[in-house]
Amino acid sequence: MPLIEVQDLTKVYRLGEIDLKALCSLTTTIENGEFISIMGPSGSGKSTFMNILGCLDTPTGGRYLLDGTDVSGLSRDELAEIRNRKIGFVFQGFNLLPRTSALENVELPLLYNGLSSKERRDRAMSALQTVGLEGREHHHPNQLSGGQQQRVAIARALVNNAPIILADEPTGNLDSKTSAEIMGLFVRLNTESNITVILITHENDIASYSRRIIRFLDGCITSDEGMKTA
């Protein structure tokens, strides 16, 4: 059974009288443990696709099976629960809470699934260790470099043992050296922990870290290279 399976997925935005088709009948599958780059010009629908994969948005039509369950018709709170347990997000702008320590930022997803405060602390500490930030847990985001902030964000994505990490241009705000470090981290998480990594990028050398590249244009998949065969 594939981890992610989308069939005839469509997304239509209504802008007044005009219907804007952001996605046109996408069908694809993603297996557990894949490392995928999604590429395409702005407005090609890659972000819309990511948002639907990340259960932040719902499709207008078609089916989206995540881990065997159809999530296309779920309520807000049910989607929130799936995001909490199955998906870790990494954003271009890091999206950490300001004036909040790295540790507490990493603990954030655990606040919403009823763990004891001790267990939250332990899991957040070990996630910070995984991304190489031990000793920085009490630093606030403004006391950390861009690369370190992105590591905190990755630790936050890991902390709930989610099987999928969705990264929207994770290196867009970083210099090339730091970008390489962050990509190295993704590769390590993918190979060592078998976490499925799906990232959006504009840059070919970032995409080259992944084993499969899906290209978007005008809401459609134009090419899909290196698909893992089940």
Added chain:
Amino acid sequence: MINLPSTFRISVRALRVNKMRSALTMLGIIIGVGAVITMLAVGTGASMRIAQQISSIGSNLLIVLPGATTAGGVRMGAGTQSTLSMGDAQAILRESSTVEAAAPVLNGVAQVVFRQMNWSTGITGTTPAMLDVRDWSLSAGRPFTQQDVKSATKVCLLGQTVVDNLFGDLDPIGQIIRIKKVPFTVIGVLSAKGQSPNGQDQDDVIYVPVTTAQKKLFGTTFPGMVRTIMVKARNTDDLAIAEKQINALLRQRHRIGPRQENDFTVRNLTQIMQTAEQSSRVMTILLGAIASVSLVVGGIGIMNIMLVSVTERTREIGIRMAVGAKTWDIRLQFIIEALMLSLIGGLAGIAAGISGSELVSAFAGWPTIITPLSVFLAFGFSGLIGIFFGFYPAYKASLLNPIEALRYE
């Protein structure tokens, strides 16, 4: 599963980050709660004072006054006629089932002399029943007896004010004072009662046997004449019946025909006082209601600041939603924030209310009484306001679209 302790901690942090703003928002609630508590304290103090005065003149009190005289068609005020007698007082006690005690009163003002000191005061001639009627006890000595009344002995009971003015630190019991040059032996001192409801000093009085007053001090137009009769009913519910019974009895005794007007009036003092007490209670409610308006205004301040806070923290809300916060996680976070603002403000407001009441007492000299109920009420109301005015901003926050919230700059 909503994690309350964590949600609580998130709220506390958010409030601490904007200390100045939180403090100013609370100020509205502090003033509101403080105002409610102070106003209720002023109102309660006033009612209490009236209630005390009511009990100081004696409970369940009726007063029988003689009627008005008519001179050439011009009617004079009540009490100008002398129509009541000792017999009336005795008959009222004997014939009216609802009357517990009745005391005749013959009073006047006279100069009182003790050695080189002198003092002008009200002299009340009455019977031992008077102390029952007025719920008045002695602080020293003994009351005069029925025997003293029968034999018109020259003994007297002094009010505290009279004692202070004539004797100073001296023990008055057994001393001889002169009232209108007639020597009287002081046999007792009345306990201090303070001001009457209309501001008179009730302790500026001397009680003597009514017969002595009639024969030695004031003289009468007919034997056994008294000016008024004070009556105590058995209980408050009996007051109206007692009033009717006395009316009927005195009409009969004074031989007043069915078409004639009464030559006396029965006044229900307790009722008059209760009306005053009631109106002061209404006043308390009014004061409290007006003060609550400021509490509501404080609540609107909370809503205002919470709406600003939700807008400012749109991105934070987006992040929380992305990592799995559900509708009620977000709602509770903001409701708890509003609730904390109002409850901390409420606590500080209680302190403000207590000091406010003290200030009113100190500077305006009004009695203020802070009841636990008023504190509880003001605090509870501030909590309700926090929830009520916090809900809309929280509701708004929980309905944000996570994608747009994450993109918000």
